[in-house]
Structures are given as C-alpha cells and as structure tokens.
Amino acid sequence: MRHIYDESAFDTTKPVGSWWLDSAGDAVDTTDLAGGENVRCEIAVIGAGYTGLSAAYHLARDHGADVRVLDAAYPGFGGSGRNGGFVGPGATKLSSDAMVRKVGMDETKRFMALQGESIDLVAALLDGENIDADKTGACEIEFAHKPNRVQELRQGAAYMRNTFGAKFEFMDKDECTAHGFAGPQVHGGLKIPGCFGVHPLKYARGLARAAQKRGVIIHGEAPVIGWHKEGGTHVLATPRGEVRAKQVIIGTNGYTAEDTNPGLAGRVLPGLSNILITRPLSAEEQAAQGWTTTDIIYDSRKLLHYVRLLPDGRFLFGGRGGWDASPAGKARMRIYMEKTFKQMFPAWAHVEFTHFWNGFICLTYDLVAHVGHPQGDETVWSALAYHGSGVAAATGTGRLAARLAAKAATLEKDVPVIMRDVPPRFPFPFLRTQYLRGAYAWYHIKDEWL
Numbered sequence: 001m002r003h004i005y006d007e008s009a010f011d012t013t014k015p016v017g018s019w020w021l022d023s024a025g026d027a028v029d030t031t032d033l034a035g036g037e038n039v040r041c042e043i044a045v046i047g048a049g050y051t052g053l054s055a056a057y058h059l060a061r062d063h064g065a066d067v068r069v070l071d072a073a074y075p076g077f078g079g080s081g082r083n084g085g086f087v088g089p090g091a092t093k094l095s096s097d098a099m100v101r102k103v104g105m106d107e108t109k110r111f112m113a114l115q116g117e118s119i120d121l122v123a124a125l126l127d128g129e130n131i132d133a134d135k136t137g138a139c140e141i142e143f144a145h146k147p148n149r150v151q152e153l154r155q156g157a158a159y160m161r162n163t164f165g166a167k168f169e170f171m172d173k174d175e176c177t178a179h180g181f182a183g184p185q186v187h188g189g190l191k192i193p194g195c196f197g198v199h200p201l202k203y204a205r206g207l208a209r210a211a212q213k214r215g216v217i218i219h220g221e222a223p224v225i226g227w228h229k230e231g232g233t234h235v236l237a238t239p240r241g242e243v244r245a246k247q248v249i250i251g252t253n254g255y256t257a258e259d260t261n262p263g264l265a266g267r268v269l270p271g272l273s274n275i276l277i278t279r280p281l282s283a284e285e286q287a288a289q290g291w292t293t294t295d296i297i298y299d300s301r302k303l304l305h306y307v308r309l310l311p312d313g314r315f316l317f318g319g320r321g322g323w324d325a326s327p328a329g330k331a332r333m334r335i336y337m338e339k340t341f342k343q344m345f346p347a348w349a350h351v352e353f354t355h356f357w358n359g360f361i362c363l364t365y366d367l368v369a370h371v372g373h374p375q376g377d378e379t380v381w382s383a384l385a386y387h388g389s390g391v392a393a394a395t396g397t398g399r400l401a402a403r404l405a406a407k408a409a410t411l412e413k414d415v416p417v418i419m420r421d422v423p424p425r426f427p428f429p430f431l432r433t434q435y436l437r438g439a440y441a442w443y444h445i446k447d448e449w450l
C-alpha cells in the first residue's frame, strides 16, 4: 500500500502502544480469511473503525444483509481505537457561517441535524448493546485560551442559539472555575450540552461484537491490497485470500492508501493527532489545579488541545498537528506536548506521563466529510474525512452508508448536499503535506501570537 507519510506509521503488525489498548480488556475474536475458498458476501466493508463497523452493524440489523468487514489489522486499529473519546459534533472544519454561505441555511441545518443524530446514535448503541465504554461527562466545552478569544466565544454562543436554536451557553471565567476547570489559559468557555466522553477502544470493540452478534463476519489482518471487477462482482485481494462482493463500502479514513481505490487518490489528506496520558492524579492534585470535571474540553486554538479527566484520575492531553509521522517526528512531538502541558497545567508540572501515541485523522480540500461513489461506480461507497471529530460522525455516517447501500436512502434525498459525492481532488496532490505544513505554521502564529 502507498501512503503519503512515513510507512512505519501504517505498520499494521504493531499494536498501538496506547492507554486505551492497555485498559480495554480482551481483543475481539476475528475470522481468519486464510484457507477460505470462494468467500462471497453481498457487501464487503473495508476498515473496522466506527464507519465500517457501524455500516456493517446497521446493514445486518436493519436490512438483513450478508456482510463481511476486512481490516488490515484489527477492529479499532485506526483512529477509532486511539482517539480522545470526545463524542461531540464534528465532520467539518468549516465554521457554521461559512457553511451557510456555501450551501445555505436549510442545508447547514440538515448537516447539523445529522451531527446531533450521530451523538444520540452513539448513546443509543452504548445503551442498546450494553457496551460498557466508561461514559463520562454531560457536555463539551471550548475554552478561550487567551483573553482576546472570550468575545468570540460569547458571540459564537449567541449566534448558535439565535440562528440554529442550539442550546449553547457562554461561561465567564468564574463559571469555568465553578464548573471544575481552571488554569492560566482558561478565560471563559462555550458549553455544548448533550456531549460526553467514552473509552474509544471499548466502544469500537463493543460495536464490533454487536455487529458479530447480528451475523457480520470480521476478518482481521486482512489488508485489501488488490481490487478488480469480474463482471458485476468486486474481487478484493488480501495476502490471506480473496473476498467477492456485489457492493463495497470504504471506511478507511486517515488510513486510506493512495492505491486502495483510484477514485480516492489525491482526494484525502491524513493529518496527525497526538495524545499524552498522565498517571492517575489524586483528588488533592486535581484540586490544586482546579480541574475536577470529567466533561470533555478543548481550547480555542486552531491547532487545538483537547483534554479530559478520565474515570481513574488520569489526565488525557491531546494536541492536533505535526507533519512528520516518523519515529523521530513522534519523539519531537512528545517533547513539545510535555512542554505545553506544563505551561497549561502548572500545578501538575511534576506529574509523570505513562503513555504517548499518535494517529491519523482525515482532511479534505473543502474541509468536510463526504459520502459518495469513487469513480462513479454505484456499487462502491466511500464514507470518510471527519476532520478530527469522528467518534459520533463516523458512527452516524456509517449508518448512512448502510442505508444507502441497502437502497433505503439515496444520495440525492438523504445526504446533506455539502457531504455529497467523493471529496474534490486537491490541486497538485503531491504537495498535500506541504500545504499542511504551511497551514500549521500559520495556525501556530495565529494561536500563539495574535
């Protein structure tokens, strides 16, 4: 497979050394494709993250479809097993008013409604399938990391309330402290109710097992390395055998190789996100920093930091950014993250870190997630590019892809116009990592100096 970053970052033979992997319990039993002859199904799904698993689960549960999922590694190997566990609105980097300018008010509302339904869907799956994923918190909060960002948040809350009827609330600095989060970079907040945190790998594994219970077969260690059509049948080749299917759903997000499907080449841009975990903090240590809430919280930077107190007192410190996916680049990012952590949480400057890892999110040229037919083939669906916020969005988009593949929905009627079709191709796609470098340099100046 051909990627635009250091290939070591896509090594599916090495599990991700994350806190989630150390605390998720037993792995999901998958079915070995080796030795299987003439393996056929109605719908094959590439990628066992939230998109692929949700698509497979809903296809089997709601449409009685015969589905197989193929993952290069194991369920939750990609972003779905290594993210921050923030279940909130996502799937775009466009601001709401930019979206209104682009597709109008009604379509923006349709897009937002889908994001809201996706959050509810995660909650319903956890409850309905008895998935114990350590759910915490009751809202998501963005905090102003500089005094000059406070007014933006105040206006943002008013805009969302007045324009979309959203229950966003502005919080001043004292209200943030009373809510249980404080620090030298906390100057005010914007609260989005209805969001929560999860253990992302427990959720991914729970979804995988729920899909298996409905008859879905999941093949681990099954990277799709070849793909051709024989008549109307797709033939997906892996090193352990072939799978034949009438339709294919691609849910490979930031792990999409350039050569998985020519219809996606040059159309997605994987970007790095990084997570540092502390040892459990005692109640006294939490009080010393003034951080006691388990709500999910991020700052107002473009290259944002996302943070949350985990149920056992560990603190998760996430940070977007970085363009060097090599082991040396990862080591440099860890040093930068540790330094930033100490600036933001001075009372915890002495605290040891137990884990650090990173993974790929997925960006597009037009800054929004997409569902469409690569190469115009109506028997192939791609659903991807959640722009770093995909726990809920991938789950919801996976369900949408299931409905589309089952012909219970159509692209024209049921997919918000801004998400419709495959993502546009980047101009000069070979420059994608350079674009990212330029954007990150500019964001850094904006975040820290303006």
Ligand SMILES: Cc1cc2nc3c(=O)[nH]c(=O)nc-3n(C[C@H](O)[C@H](O)[C@H](O)COP(=O)(O)OP(=O)(O)OC[C@H]3O[C@@H](n4cnc5c(N)ncnc54)[C@H](O)[C@@H]3O)c2cc1C
Pocket: 001, 012, 046, 047, 048, 049, 050, 051, 052, 053, 070, 071, 072, 073, 074, 075, 076, 077, 078, 079, 080, 081, 082, 083, 084, 085, 086, 087, 088, 090, 222, 223, 224, 225, 251, 252, 253, 254, 255, 256, 257, 260, 272, 273, 274, 275, 306, 318, 357, 358, 359, 360, 361, 383, 384, 386, 387, 388, 389, 390, 391, 392, 393, 394
């Ligand atoms: C560090 C980090 C923190 C994040 N934090 C948050 C957060 O707090 N909240 C939030 O909403 N989002 C967050 N995200 C984003 C979120 O994790 C993703 O948007 C979401 O998991 C995407 O799910 P997916 O199923 O589309 O893709 P993934 O979970 O990335 O799964 C893609 C799968 O495809 C497989 N694959 C790829 N190519 C092939 C092939 N050729 N054959 C077979 N299998 C293949 C891979 O092995 C992988 O398992 C974060 C991401 C990262 C990396």
